[in-house]
Amino acid sequence: MFESCCSTHESAHLLRARYGLPVEMFADRPLITIGAAIEALTLPEPLARQVRLRVSWVPSAPAIADPRDRRWTFLVAPPLPYHAVPQRLRRFLQDHGVTIPARGSRILLPTSDEPSGWHWAGEPEPGRLCLPHRAVLLAAVRLAILQGPDRVPA
Template identity: 50%
Template sequence: MFESCHSPSDVAHLLRLRFGFPVQLFAGRPFLSCGHAIDAIAMPADIGRLVRDRLRAAPATPAVADARNRRWVFLANPPRPYHGRPDRNRFADSGVTVFDAGRRVMLPISDYPLGWHWVSEPVPGRLVLPGSTVVLAAVRETLREELGHVPA
């Protein structure tokens, strides 16, 4: 995807043009800022794989992984639903984090799998993301059914 890019600005331009992301640059890296247009839910890769499989039927559920593929970050549409302390504690116990407004999500800058990379690539075109409720429901179901961490 990034073969025509020669600079971080080229990458940011490609991500804006191809996927409609509101990409910004910080320290030479393209990123999305959580809040108005984007929510992000991060989790360990083993949980992320199960959540991605559960979300396969949902259109356009993009996710990026860190350079060592230890954490996956799913992108979603705000507003996020309210979650009380029990949900937040259950998520935290499993390593799941809902990013606060203003937190940055790094985006891939190459197709090289040892850097930040897509584990679920977005669909080209106008920015379409699943709602945060859809992603968080998939996380909750995954934790309950697959890992036995969240009671019904």
């Protein structure tokens, strides 16, 4: 995907044009800021793979992997009207290594197809940005945790 890009600015332009992501540049790196349009869930890689299988029916569940594939960050649409994730659920998720970045947090975006850098673990659908609802991903995460690592959906 990024083979034609010669700079991070070209990568940012490609991410905006291809996926409709609200990309910003900070310290010469493309990123998105968590807010009214986009939220995120960050999971340990083994759990993220289980969740990915559970939401395979969702047309676009974009996920960004860190350079060593230890954690994946799923991009999700916040609920309308907005409401925060209940504290009890937040604690349950944190106990299993799941974090929900706060509004204003910055998420680095891929600039290369190489797994040695930030890369797509699940690429978004090209076109207008269409993210899965936060509730869909949270339900998949809860199920994956409760059913354990050896259970994958049929």
